[in-house]
Amino acid sequence: MREISRILLLLVLLPMVMAVIAVLTTSKLYILSILFPLITLVIALSLSDKPIISIILNTDKSVLYVDEELNIELNVKVHGGFGLLIIRAPPIPSTSMVEGFELVRGGNNVHVIFKGFGDVNRRFTYTLRAVKRGNYSLGGIDYVYYNILGGVHEPIKGFIKLEEGVQVIPRIKIVRRVLGIVKPRQGLPRYSPSRLGPYSTEFRSVRNYVPGDPYKFINWKATARDPNRRIMVNEYEREGLRTTIILLDLGWWMRYGTVEDNPLEYGISLTLSLSRVLLRYGYNVGLWTIPMGPRVIPSSGTTQYYRLLRELMVVKALPIKGYTMDPALYRLIQETDPALIIVTNMNTESIGTITTLLNKLPSRALIIDIVPDTILMRSLVKGLPCNQWVIRNRMKLYRALPRNAG
Amino acid sequence: MRQVLAALSLVLPPVIPFIVLMLSSPSISLILIAITLSIGLIGLLMGNLSAESWVALIMALIISVMSQGYVPYILHMALIPSQGLTAFDGSIIIIEYSLILSQLYNNYVRYMREFSSRGGYDKDEVNNALNSLIKWILTFLTISLLASFTTYYVITTITVPLVDPFTALVIFAVTYIVISRYLLTKMKSQS
Numbered sequence: 001m002r003e004i005s006r007i008l009l010l011l012v013l014l015p016m017v018m019a020v021i022a023v024l025t026t027s028k029l030y031i032l033s034i035l036f037p038l039i040t041l042v043i044a045l046s047l048s049d050k051p052i053i054s055i056i057l058n059t060d061k062s063v064l065y066v067d068e069e070l071n072i073e074l075n076v077k078v079h080g081g082f083g084l085l086i087i088r089a090p091p092i093p094s095t096s097m098v099e100g101f102e103l104v105r106g107g108n109n110v111h112v113i114f115k116g117f118g119d120v121n122r123r124f125t126y127t128l129r130a131v132k133r134g135n136y137s138l139g140g141i142d143y144v145y146y147n148i149l150g151g152v153h154e155p156i157k158g159f160i161k162l163e164e165g166v167q168v169i170p171r172i173k174i175v176r177r178v179l180g181i182v183k184p185r186q187g188l189p190r191y192s193p194s195r196l197g198p199y200s201t202e203f204r205s206v207r208n209y210v211p212g213d214p215y216k217f218i219n220w221k222a223t224a225r226d227p228n229r230r231i232m233v234n235e236y237e238r239e240g241l242r243t244t245i246i247l248l249d250l251g252w253w254m255r256y257g258t259v260e261d262n263p264l265e266y267g268i269s270l271t272l273s274l275s276r277v278l279l280r281y282g283y284n285v286g287l288w289t290i291p292m293g294p295r296v297i298p299s300s301g302t303t304q305y306y307r308l309l310r311e312l313m314v315v316k317a318l319p320i321k322g323y324t325m326d327p328a329l330y331r332l333i334q335e336t337d338p339a340l341i342i343v344t345n346m347n348t349e350s351i352g353t354i355t356t357l358l359n360k361l362p363s364r365a366l367i368i369d370i371v372p373d374t375i376l377m378r379s380l381v382k383g384l385p386c387n388q389w390v391i392r393n394r395m396k397l398y399r400a401l402p403r404n405a406g
Numbered sequence: 407m408r409q410v411l412a413a414l415s416l417v418l419p420p421v422i423p424f425i426v427l428m429l430s431s432p433s434i435s436l437i438l439i440a441i442t443l444s445i446g447l448i449g450l451l452m453g454n455l456s457a458e459s460w461v462a463l464i465m466a467l468i469i470s471v472m473s474q475g476y477v478p479y480i481l482h483m484a485l486i487p488s489q490g491l492t493a494f495d496g497s498i499i500i501i502e503y504s505l506i507l508s509q510l511y512n513n514y515v516r517y518m519r520e521f522s523s524r525g526g527y528d529k530d531e532v533n534n535a536l537n538s539l540i541k542w543i544l545t546f547l548t549i550s551l552l553a554s555f556t557t558y559y560v561i562t563t564i565t566v567p568l569v570d571p572f573t574a575l576v577i578f579a580v581t582y583i584v585i586s587r588y589l590l591t592k593m594k595s596q597s
Contacts, residue, residue: 007509012586014502019582021467023575025475029495031561034578035554036499040506043546045589084517084539088526110526114538148542 007149011041044149051081051115055141055160057089063167066260069104070128070166074141076113078120081145085113085120088142090162091128097136099259100168101128115145131260133170133268135313138162169309170265172273202237209233243284243298243336245329246271247365248315249344250289251353255317256345257375263345266370268312271343275308286338289315290357291323298338323353325360333362340365345372346397358402367405369394407540408518411511415455416446418504419462423497427469431486438465453515459505466498503551510543 014037022030054077059070074089089109091097103109106126113120145156199217206222209231222232248271254264275285279300286298287308294311296304333340340361344354346369358365373392420442428435442465446458471477472485517536521527569577 007506007513010506010509012589015582017467018498019575019578021471024471024477025495027470027474027492027495028562029492029558030498032496032499032554032558033502035557036502036550037506039553039557040547040550041589043550082542084535108526108528108531110528112521112527112532112535114535116538116542148539149546 008041008044011037011044040149047082047149048147049080049082050156051083051085051145052079053077053085053143053145053156053158055087055089055143057138057141057162059138059164059166061166062164063169064130065169066130066133066171068130070101070130071106072109072126072128074111074124074126076111076120076122076124078113078115081115081147082117083115083145083147085115086144086146087111087113089124089126090138090141092139092142095137095139096134097139097166100130100132100134100136102131103127104129130166130168133168133265133313135165135167137165167313170269170272170312172269172276199236204235204237206232207235243286243332243338244274244278245286245288245298245332245338245340246274247288247290247340247342247357248312249342249350249354250293250315250318251291251321251344251350252317252319253345253347253350254370256372261375262317263370263372263375264315264317267343267345267368268315270368270370272305272309272312274341276305279305284336284338286332287311288326288329290342291318291320291353293318295326295329298332298336321353323357323360325357330360330362337363342367343370344368345370346394348397351397351400354405355400355402358405361404364404367401407537408511408514410544411507411514411540412450412455415459415504415508415511416443416450418507419446419459419501422500423462423466423494426493426497427486430489430491434469434486441465453512455511456505456508459501459508463498463501463505466494466501470495470498499551499554503547506547507544510540514540 015034018030018033018037022028022034054075056075058073058075060072061070064070072089074087076085076087078085087110089111091101091109104127107124109126111122111124113122140162141160143158143160145158147155206219209218213233217233217236219232219234223230226232248267250264254267255262257263271287275287278285279302282300284298284300285304285308287294287296289295293315296307296311299307332338340363342354342357342365344350344367346354346367354367371394420439424435424439424442427438442458442462445461446455449455449457469485470491474484474488474491478484514536518532521532
């Protein structure tokens with residue numbers, strides 16, 4: 001925008017040059033050529049006040065599900081100044097919000113406003129659709145103001161930081177209920193095979209103290225009686241049913257498809273759906289991500305669901321090959337004998353990692369294979385009568401799995 | 407409005423002054439019109455319309471300086487006979503007008519390029535805003551042009567016998583320097 005200040009420079013220099021020419025030519029008509037740029041300069045300077053810009057952004061919600069719409073209202077007030085105002089409201093390019101939302105209605109998030117003599121008081125509304133789960137910061141509103149003839153100042157660039165954020169929760173729609181399989185048959189009080197979950201008051205045994213045991217469970221009398229002077233603790237039965245650990249694959253192959261439609265997104269939705277239904281029936285549910293990433297120690301209750309949700313909101317597929325068994329997971333599996341569910345996308349690349357993992361697991365595991373073939377083909381072939389036509393036969397891959405895979 | 411800006415910037419520099427000059431020297435006028443118009447067309451294709459106005463202004467000033475006043479008096483020869491040069495001097499204001507318009511046209515093109523490269527803008531909204539901007543600029547420039555003519559008329563009709571031309575020039579120079587210094591200080595403080 002240096003061009004604008006060039007106009008100002010021109011308006012300052014022209015009268016000087018014209019005055020010299022006027023003297024050289026002794027022509028009084030050059031007064032016209034002196035006056036014109038001077039008067040234009042006076043007009044330009046009289047319009048060069050800095051404007052007072054006020055931009056307020058409102059959203060109708062801060063938490064929404066994938067595919068839900070977010071209505072944004074932008075109120076712009078400009079007082080003073082004379083020129084062009086360019087506003088860019090969220091989603092601003094190069095922020096994560098661009099990937100997670102798409103504009104569906106109401107025109108645009110970018111606006112150009114001409115500010116004349118009157119005050120500007122404009123209201124813009126637009127609607128974004130959430131396409132990907134995640135925690136998104138609104139970022140801010142970017143604006144640039146250009147004076148009509150440049151004025152005496154450079155273009156005014158500003159950024160209004162917005163503290164608010166939007167949380168997009170993945171949709172849970174795959175498993176709504178499980179009939180007769182996980183629902184406990186025993187009435188209360190029931191025997192709990194689980195070794196996790198909150199402690200009950202039902203005494204089980206006295207054993208040696210291990211780090212992590214609550215101090216209140218130390219059995220002082222048994223400790224005093226022990227000839228080896230070891231600390232003994234009371235062990236109580238725990239509440240809750242069996243433990244289920246979901247192992248979510250975060251390998252690069254979980255990205256096949258589009259940003260918002262890929263095995264990872266389906267896997268997250270499945271994990272949450274499964275967790276919700278299991279937690280509803282009192283199960284302890286835990287989560288491990290492979291090859292590395294966040295983990296949630298198994299527990300029960302509604303709070304556990306939100307713990308899982310919080311971790312799953314930020315997971316991403318990683319270009320890491322190979323898998324090292326987490327010792328904590330191994331110990332947990334040995335102690336609690338949980339139901340293991342591996343959520344993955346099986347292909348020639350991932351089979352190696354999955355086989356390594358299964359070989360290291362001390363128990364059987366159920367593998368849920370999310371096939372991305374339909375996602376990939378949906379964009380290429382329209383109106384497929386049958387999804388099976390595009391799914392490649394995976395029997396060869398399944399046969400390569402170790403025997404503890406189900 | 408872009409077309410209006412382009413047409414005015416393209417047509418004004420060669421036509422008005424050189425048509426005025428044609429009365430005294432038709433052959434030179436035709437050559438100058440051809441040169442400026444061709445520069446204008448090349449500038450239009452290359453996205454720099456101001457080149458034509460600059461060339462027209464420089465040529466007009468050279469012709470004017472070489473044809474009247476002190477330079478022909480010293481050299482004992484004039485480039486062009488002095489008949490019709492009065493109107494020619496007056497019409498240089500039109501070249502100034504087109505020069506500012508061409509600079510604004512360059513700005514317009516730059517704005518459009520910026521908007522199209524960034525993307526995300528509503529085309530109609532951008533056009534409306536830019537059209538309003540150009541309308542106001544044209545209005546201000548026309549007001550400025552009319553004000554210049556009015557002031558000139560007032561200056562030439564209401565003469566002050568006590569002030570000789572040299573004193574008037576000194577007063578103008580002092581006033582101009584004071585205003586320029588004030589503006590430069592203001593620009594520095596606000597930028």
